[in-house]
Structures are given as structure tokens and as C-alpha cells.
Amino acid sequence: MKNTIIMLVALIGLSISASAQIYHTASGKISFFSKTPVEDIDAKSNSTVVLLNTNNNEVVFKVQNTSFKFPNKLMEEHFNEKYMESEKYPNSIFSGKINETIDYTKDGSYDITVTGKLNIHGVEQLRTFNGKVVVKDQSIQLISDFKVKVADHKIDIPKLVVAKIAEVIDVHVDTTLIPKK
Amino acid sequence: MKKIVTVLILLMANNLFAQNDLLKMMEEEAPSKPTPVFATFKSTRLVNLHTNEQMKAKHLDFRIQHRFQPMQIDKENVYGLYNMFGIDGAVMRLGLEYGVTDKLMIGLGRSNIGKTYDLMAKYKILQQTRGKKSMPISVNYFGNIGINTLEFSDKTRNNFFTSRLSFVNQIIITRKFNDYLSVAISPSMVHQNLVENKSQSHDIYALGLGASIKISRSARFNFEYIPRLNARNEKKLNGTLFYDAFAFGLDIETGGHVFQLHFTNGAGLIEQQFISQNTNKLTLNSLRFGFNLSRVFSLEKEGQ
Numbered sequence: 001m002k003n004t005i006i007m008l009v010a011l012i013g014l015s016i017s018a019s020a021q022i023y024h025t026a027s028g029k030i031s032f033f034s035k036t037p038v039e040d041i042d043a044k045s046n047s048t049v050v051l052l053n054t055n056n057n058e059v060v061f062k063v064q065n066t067s068f069k070f071p072n073k074l075m076e077e078h079f080n081e082k083y084m085e086s087e088k089y090p091n092s093i094f095s096g097k098i099n100e101t102i103d104y105t106k107d108g109s110y111d112i113t114v115t116g117k118l119n120i121h122g123v124e125q126l127r128t129f130n131g132k133v134v135v136k137d138q139s140i141q142l143i144s145d146f147k148v149k150v151a152d153h154k155i156d157i158p159k160l161v162v163a164k165i166a167e168v169i170d171v172h173v174d175t176t177l178i179p180k181k
Numbered sequence: 182m183k184k185i186v187t188v189l190i191l192l193m194a195n196n197l198f199a200q201n202d203l204l205k206m207m208e209e210e211a212p213s214k215p216t217p218v219f220a221t222f223k224s225t226r227l228v229n230l231h232t233n234e235q236m237k238a239k240h241l242d243f244r245i246q247h248r249f250q251p252m253q254i255d256k257e258n259v260y261g262l263y264n265m266f267g268i269d270g271a272v273m274r275l276g277l278e279y280g281v282t283d284k285l286m287i288g289l290g291r292s293n294i295g296k297t298y299d300l301m302a303k304y305k306i307l308q309q310t311r312g313k314k315s316m317p318i319s320v321n322y323f324g325n326i327g328i329n330t331l332e333f334s335d336k337t338r339n340n341f342f343t344s345r346l347s348f349v350n351q352i353i354i355t356r357k358f359n360d361y362l363s364v365a366i367s368p369s370m371v372h373q374n375l376v377e378n379k380s381q382s383h384d385i386y387a388l389g390l391g392a393s394i395k396i397s398r399s400a401r402f403n404f405e406y407i408p409r410l411n412a413r414n415e416k417k418l419n420g421t422l423f424y425d426a427f428a429f430g431l432d433i434e435t436g437g438h439v440f441q442l443h444f445t446n447g448a449g450l451i452e453q454q455f456i457s458q459n460t461n462k463l464t465l466n467s468l469r470f471g472f473n474l475s476r477v478f479s480l481e482k483e484g485q
Contacts, residue, residue, distance in 0.1 A: 024210060049211035051203050060203045062211055066219075072479040073237035074437055081220040082398055087311050090216045095204055158398060161436065 021055040023140050028175030030063055032148075034166040041075060041165070043068040050175045052140060057098040059114065059142070061173070062091055083155050083165075089122040102133055109134045114144070123153040131173075144173045215312035221319065221357040222365075224439045224475055225278065225286070225303070227391045227403050228428035229447075229455045230367055233319040233355040235305055236280030239481040244276040246292075248448045248471035251461070267469055274450035292450040299451050301325035309356060321353040323367075327453045344375040349452040351389070365391035369407070371457040382412040385457040387425075393432075401432040403443070407456055417460060424462050426455045430471075441473040 028048030034041040048063040065086040070076040080086040096116015115128040131144030148169045150157060157165050222232035225242065236242050250267035264270075278288030284305040291298050307320040327347040333340040351369040358364070367389030376383055391405040407426045416422055430443020446463040449455025461467040 022206070026211065049207065051207055051210060053203055058203050060207050062207055064214065064216075066216055071481050073240055073481075074477055074479070076237075077219050087216055087218060090213060090312065093207075164436075 021053055022180040023052040023054060023177035024180045025050050025175050025177045028061070028063075028142075028173070030061075030068075030174075031172045032068075033170045033172075035170070036164060036166050039164045041070070043070045043076070043079065045069070048173075048175060050142065050177055051180075052142070052177055054102075054104040054140075057100075057102070059094075059096060059098060059116075061094040061175075063093075064091055066090070083150075083157070084121055089120075092121075093117075093119045094127075095119075096127075098133070099128075102135070104135055104140065107136050118148075120148065120153040121155050125152055138179060140177045142173065142175050142177065146171050146173075213312060215310035215315045218309040218311055218319070218357050221309070221355050221363045222393050222403075223401050223432040223434055224441060224473070226441065226473055226475075227365060227393060227405050228430050228441065228443045228445065228473075229426060229449065229452075230365065230389045230391050230405050230407065231303060231321070231323045231351065231353055232365060232391070233305070233321045233353055235283065235303060235321070236278055236286040236477070238280045238283045239479065240280045241478045241480055242276075242278040242288075243476045243478070244274075244278060244290075245474045246274040246276070246450045246471070247473070248272050248445065248450065248469050251467045251469050253466050254468075272448050272450065290451065292454070294448065294450065294454050295329040296331050297451065297454075298328045298330065299325050300328075303353075317356065319353075319355045321355075323349070323351040323353055325349045325452065327451060347371065347373040347453040349456075351452065353389075361395045363393045365389065365393075365405075367391070369452065369456060371453050373453065373457070377418045378416065381415050385412055386410040387456045389456075396431075399434045402429070403432060403441075404429045409456070412457075421460045422462075423457065424459050426459050427463050437477050439473075439475040441475075443471055443473075444468045445471055 026049045027046055028050045029044065029046055030048050031042060031044040045063050045067040047067045048061055050059065050061050052059045065084045066080055068079065070079065094116055096114050099113045099115060100110065102110050110133045112131050112133050113128055114131055117124050118127045129144050129146040131142060134141040148171055150167060150169060222234050225232060225234045225236065248271060250264060250270045252266040253261040253264065254266060272292065272294050274290050274292035276288055276290030278286055280286045286303050288301040301323070303321055303323045305321050307316060307318065309319040310316045329345045349369065349371050351367050353365060353367045355363060355365045369387045369389055371385045373383055387407050387409045389405065389407045391403065394402045396402055405428050409425055424446065426445065426447045426449065428443050428445035430441055433440045446461045446467050447455045447459035448469065449459055
């Protein structure tokens with residue numbers, strides 16, 4: 001009997017502490033830019049889902065490709081149909097770990113690097129990105145700018161439009177996480 | 182001792198859970214939603230028939246539909262080359278079609294057959310999706326009003342404006358089976374307020390059948406056939422029979438343009454013309470070359 005009680009207490013105690021370490025959001029912002037002399041293309045998603053485990057610095061980003069909005073809807077359709085093949089690969093996912101130790105209880109801004117797997121168009125790449133963590137009033141802001149080479153993810157750009165779409169896409173991530181209850 | 186071991190094991194298990202399952206937790210937090218199926222067809226038209234594709238919100242389509250004269254390429258026929266296989270003459274429709282929302286588009290057009298103006302609307306009722314709990318088909322409604330503005334043949338009679346009107350109602354059921362094959366079935370009804378012959382039906386029911394096969398990332402092969410379900414033996418005043426519309430062709434897409442090049446047995450440009458008023462039998466002689474040209478403009482402001 002005692003045994004069981006200890007087990008239960010341990011379980012409950014641990015699960016509470018485990019859930020308190022998770023920060024999350026479902027409205028993270030990711031935007032990307034493709035700049036060529038012929039055409040500038042930009043798109044934004046405001047529904048990136050992010051989970052951060054402050055206990056072990058693990059972080060996961062997931063964005064539905066169809067949530068990216070383009071000013072030109074024809075481009076949006078081509079992005080999904082021809083390049084990302086969103087019916088086959090609906091999500092882009094990053095799962096990795098922040099390399100620096102951060103005191104998440106103290107307000108402040110920290111420069112960080114994060115290493116993990118970036119999965120776009122069904123192709124996984126091990127990447128390290130520079131970024132920033134801003135801790136403020138119980139919320140954690142994650143900011144990063146990085147580049148994605150389309151060829152690294154086997155995204156094929158036909159010769160006809162090669163002048164209009166950059167080979168390297170600039171990506172900007174800005175998300176604010178709050179404790180998960 | 183046992184107790185300590187148990188607690189330790191639990192501790193470790195819990196720790197492992199916390200470390201490895203952020204991805205699993207992600208699946209709970211953001212379950213993979215069904216993805217809408219896009220690009221079932223390249224354009225809002227297959228050849229003549231409407232597809233389930235809509236103009237997106239705040240996007241304007243300027244559309245030119247062109248049908249040349251019959252090619253007359255039969256061996257016996259000496260007029261083929263003389264008329265440059267039909268391109269000496271043509272019928273056409275100019276149209277402006279606008280996406281009010283992503284689900285509703287409206288349009289205005291004029292074709293030179295019967296100097297007809299048409300007002301159209303198409304509404305997306307169901308959207309095909311992929312993933313868990315997906316929707317297997319897309320369903321759209323299409324309707325239009327045609328206004329024939331030819332001078333009345335007998336001006337001494339008491340003529341009514343309503344005699345100029347004709348109406349189309351159509352349900353468009355489509356499914357994209359895979360990257361390569363999409364099909365459409367469109368039960369259609371054409372109503373004409375005024376018909377040539379007393380014995381002619383005012384209501385024509387037909388079943389639009391269409392298929393589209395992907396050839397490359399920018400090209401598709403399309404086919405359509407629109408059998409009429411009633412009034413199959415009705416004739417015009419001059420004794421000509423009406424025939425079912427048939428067409429096949431290619432879509433070629435280059436950025437904001439879609440070129441649709443095709444061969445049809447009819448000259449009709451809007452439903453009331455090609456579904457119920459086609460007087461050309463399907464023969465090699467009567468095939469016409471035609472094209473649709475679509476240019477889409479985004480009226481959405483940058484950065485919205």
C-alpha cells in the first residue's frame with residue numbers, strides 16, 4: 001500500500017513538474033523572402049505551432065505550408081502545388097535543441113544557437129541557426145533569421161521561372177511562447 | 182529497497198518522456214489538419230465547361246475565348262486550305278471574372294453569337310481535402326443569365342425583353358484522384374425563355390463529363406463531352422439537328438497566363454450555346470480550332 005502511494009505521489013509530482021516546463025504558442029510568425037532582380041516574393045504564416053521544453057532546451061516548430069499567405073494567390077497556389085507539393089508534404093517541421101544554458105526565470109535577452117533537423121518538402125537537413133531568446137514576464141520570445149537553399153530540400157525550380165525565384169530563401173521567425181497549462 | 186528502485190524507475194521513465202516526446206506532444210497540440218486539394222484543374226474552365234476552380238478573393242481574370250471556323254480537313258474538301266483551316270473567321274467572348282471571396286466569383290461577358298451578354302456566378306460548396314477525415318470531392322454551383330441582344334426578327338410583333346433571356350444552372354462535382362488525373366461530372370440545366378420552334382423544349386438537361394490529365398508541371402491534356410439527356414431529336418426551324426458538344430485540348434501555363442488550345446465540334450462559348458444550341462455533328466470536317474486565354478490580375482494590396 002505504502003508502495004503504491006509513493007508511486008502515485010511520485011507520478012503526480014513529476015507529471016506536474018514536467019508539464020510546467022513546456023512553453024507553447026499556436027500563432028508563431030514565420031515569413032520568407034525571395035529576392036531576384038526580376039521579382040520579389042514574400043509570404044507570411046501566423047499560425048506556426050511551437051513547443052519549448054525549458055528543462056532540456058528542446059524546441060519544435062511546425063507550420064502548415066498552406067498557411068503561408070502570398071499577396072498574389074496564383075503564387076500561393078504555385079508554391080503549394082509545384083514547389084512544396086503540400087498535398088504530399090503538408091507541414092514544414094524543425095525539431096532541435098538550444099545549445100546554450102538559459103535561465104528562463106530571469107528576464108533578459110540571450111543570443112543562442114539551435115541545432116536540429118529541418119524538414120521541408122519531405123527532405124530532412126541537420127542545421128544550426130543563430131537566434132535570440134528574450135525572456136520577459138513569464139513569456140519567451142524566440143527570434144531567428146536564417147537561409148534555406150531550395151536545392152537542399154529537393155525543391156525543383158523549372159528553367160522558365162528560374163530568374164523569378166531565388167536559389168536561397170531568407171526566412172524570418174518570430175514567436176512568443178507562454179507556459180502551457 | 183524495492184520502493185526506492187520503483188521510484189527511481191518511474192523518475193527515469195518520466196524524464197525520458199519529457200525528453201523525447203516533444204514531437205508527439207506537437208501532434209496533440211497541432212493535429213495534422215486535412216489539406217485542401219488545390220489545382221484540380223489549371224483554370225476556371227476545362228475547355229467549355231466550368232471546373233471547380235474559382236477566382237481567389239480580389240483577383241480578376243480577363244478571359245478571351247476564341248473559336249475559329251470548322252477546319253474542313255476532309256480529303257474531299259477543297260476549302261480547308263482556302264480558308265486556312267478555319268482561322269479566316271471566328272466567334273469569341275470577352276469576359277471579366279472576379280473573386281468576391283475565395284468561395285464566390287462573379288463575371289460579365291459578351292459573346293458575338295447572338296450578341297449575347299452574360300452574367301455569371303460560381304460558388305464553392307464543398308472543397309476536396311486530403312488527410313484524416315478528408316472530403317473526397319469538391320462541389321460547386323454555377324449559374325448564369327444570358328441576354329441575347331439581336332434585333333427581334335419581327336419588329337411588328339409585341340416583343341418582350343424576357344424573350345431575350347436564357348438561364349443555366351449547373352452543379353459541378355469534381356475529384357482530383359492523384360497528381361495526374363482529375364475528373365468532373367456536371368449535371369446541367371439550360372432554360373430558354375424563347376425557342377425557335379414550337380415543338381422545341383425550353384428546358385434542356387445535360388451531363389457534362391470532363392477529365393484532365395497532367396502531362397508536365399505546366400501542361401495538362403483535357404477532354405470533355407456533354408451528352409444531352411432530353412430533346413435529343415429536336416430540330417431547328419431550318420431542319421438541322423442539335424448535337425452534343427465534344428472537345429479536347431491542352432492547357433499551357435506560364436506564370437499569370439493560362440493558354441488553353443483545343444479542338445471542338447461547336448462554336449458555343451457559353452453554356453446556353455454549346456450545351457443546347459450546337460448544330461455541328463462531330464466529324465473531322467466540323468472540328469474547329471479554338472483557344473481560351475486567361476490573364477489573372479491580383480488587386481490585393483501588397484503586404485496585406
